[in-house]
Amino acid sequence: MTAALGVMTFARTMSASAQNMSFGADxxxxxxxxxxxxxxxxxxxxxxxxxxxxxxxxxxxxxxxxxxxxxxxxxxxxxxxxxxxxxxxxxxxxxxxxxxxxxxxxxxxxxxxxxxxxxxxxxxxxxxxxxxxxxxxxxxxxxxxxxxxxxxxxxxxxxxxxxxxxxxxxxxxDMGAVNRNGLRHAQTVEQRKEIIEQMSQQRSIEAAGGEVQYTSGTVHELTQDTP
The missing domain is CATH 3.40.50.1820 (Alpha/Beta hydrolase fold, catalytic domain)
Incomplete structure (x- = not known):
């Protein structure tokens, strides 16, 4: 009973907090x-x-x-x-x-x-x-x-x-799983092998002085056109 009352109190508090911008997701x-x-x-x-x-x-x-x-x-x-x-x-x-x-x-x-x-x-x-x-x-x-x-x-x-x-x-x-299998297991074994082959060839390119290829995510360089 005490636990239930605690949960109800927490829920009411969070509901009230939703009206306060300081609790927003900014x-x-x-x-x-x-x-x-x-x-x-x-x-x-x-x-x-x-x-x-x-x-x-x-x-x-x-x-x-x-x-x-x-x-x-x-x-x-x-x-x-x-x-x-x-x-x-x-x-x-x-x-x-x-x-x-x-x-x-x-x-x-x-x-x-x-x-x-x-x-x-x-x-x-x-x-x-x-x-x-x-x-x-x-x-x-x-x-x-x-x-x-x-x-x-x-x-x-x-x-x-x-x-x-x-x-x-x-x-x-689980970043290991998503890289092996893709989101929601959408990546096949053949696709994984293709990615590994691309990565392997990219090492040779960079070893020879070629351009570095970066992973997705935060951009490496910010410019005035960066969204």
Whole structure:
């Protein structure tokens, strides 16, 4: 009964919140109750990871707070949905860090937009390194929130990093499966073999000095004509 009442109260609260624009899905929403600070920190491979640190303005100066690391969707950057999730969680009292996965956004890594899931997971652990060094963070209460592809990267990090005490995902996607099988298993084995052949030939082209072909997602260079 208590649980049911709790769910009903939560539902009413969310319904009322829908009338408040501060609860909307604007990726560039800024909260008057949260401070934002750009940060960088190294991973174990001596590559800098770029992030934004979100701190509640009412943070207890004499205490420690739980923290959440927020990872962006595959092909995105932290300034998109990760910042929004980090802001909304900071409004709830968490210290949060939105990160650019290595090779994306402001983080180090060449060639740009490279697909390296192991290093993506390392980006989460590097953020734990950073947070655990801050005297206002409870290092025993650090969690990870992964959006879309970052959901699987956050889980990969938590499997080998016991400092990550909790994991949550939003619209999590298995990027390995989608690359093997396509969306909704729409890709045949023959199509997969064709892609592998194209990738193999592209390596030879780039080894000979040819143009680098980038994966889809965030564009590599922004111009005045970029939509």
């Amino acid at each position: 990726n560039f929403y800024r909260s008057n109750n949260v401070t934002i600070q750009p940060i960088t920190f190294p991973n174990q491979f001596k590559m800098n990871v770029a992030g934004n640190l979100f701190t509640p303005k009412n943070l207890d100066a004499n205490g420690t707070a739980p923290a959440i690391i927020v990872g962006h969707p595959m092909g995105a950057v932290k300034e998109q949905s990760a910042n929004l999730y980090a802001t909304k969680m900071a409004e709830q009292g968490f210290v949060t860090v939105s990160i650019d996965l290595s090779f994306w956004g402001g983080s180090d890594g060449e060639p740009r937009n490279a697909v390296l899931p192991d290093l993506y997971a390392e980006s989460f652990s590097a953020a734990v390194d950073y947070l655990s060094l801050q005297n206002f963070i409870d290092s025993e209460r650090i969690g990870a929130l992964g959006i879309c592809g970052s959901g699987s990267f956050a889980i990969s990090a938590a499997k080998i990093d016991s400092r990550i005490k909790a994991v949550a995902t939003s619209s999590m996607y």
